[in-house]
Amino acid sequence: MLYGIAVFPSKEIQDTANRLRQRYDPQFAFIDPHLTLRASEDWTDDQLRDVHELLERTAAQCKPIRLHFNRFSTFFPVNNVIYLALSDPEPMQSLYKRICGGGMLAEPDKPYAYTPHLTVAQNLGDDELHDLYGSLRLRDVDIACTVDKLELLRRSADGIWEHMHAYPLTNK
Numbered sequence: 001m002l003y004g005i006a007v008f009p010s011k012e013i014q015d016t017a018n019r020l021r022q023r024y025d026p027q028f029a030f031i032d033p034h035l036t037l038r039a040s041e042d043w044t045d046d047q048l049r050d051v052h053e054l055l056e057r058t059a060a061q062c063k064p065i066r067l068h069f070n071r072f073s074t075f076f077p078v079n080n081v082i083y084l085a086l087s088d089p090e091p092m093q094s095l096y097k098r099i100c101g102g103g104m105l106a107e108p109d110k111p112y113a114y115t116p117h118l119t120v121a122q123n124l125g126d127d128e129l130h131d132l133y134g135s136l137r138l139r140d141v142d143i144a145c146t147v148d149k150l151e152l153l154r155r156s157a158d159g160i161w162e163h164m165h166a167y168p169l170t171n172k
Helices: 011-024 045-061 090-100 126-136
Strands: 002-007 035-042 065-074 081-086 117-122 143-147 149-155 161-168
Touching (some): 002 045, 002 090, 011 081, 011 117, 011 143, 035 090, 045 090, 045 161, 065 090, 065 117, 065 126, 117 126
Antiparallel strands (some): 002 149, 065 081, 065 143, 149 161
């Protein structure tokens, strides 16, 4: 069974992202707009129990995080993805380091740096990516919310990501 870890922005931000995702993101029907902290991975029951304990400890030590999206960006030419970017990615990067910086979820061989983002388009051809990004990057973006929990997700047999458990960020 595949599992992942993410945070979900406010409904307003999800609605903004979904206006693009419904046309440009083939994952639209399978998962709500989110910021991934740990990509999908197959865990045993023992590993899942360890992850659960790690997320409980981590969430208890973390404050809610203010997310402010201020622009569209892209991972091109590495990946044909367009996303909503954060004005200050550091709080999410810090949370990522707490979860994936060591221990069982360490990612020492990860080929790229963690960049917190909210995907709005992916799997585009080069021309489509350039056309869409050329239009989106001219838009003013100024949307914000506070996330107050981590989510452990499980991918069901039909490919839909289900919320398994929420871990409140309680160190206020």
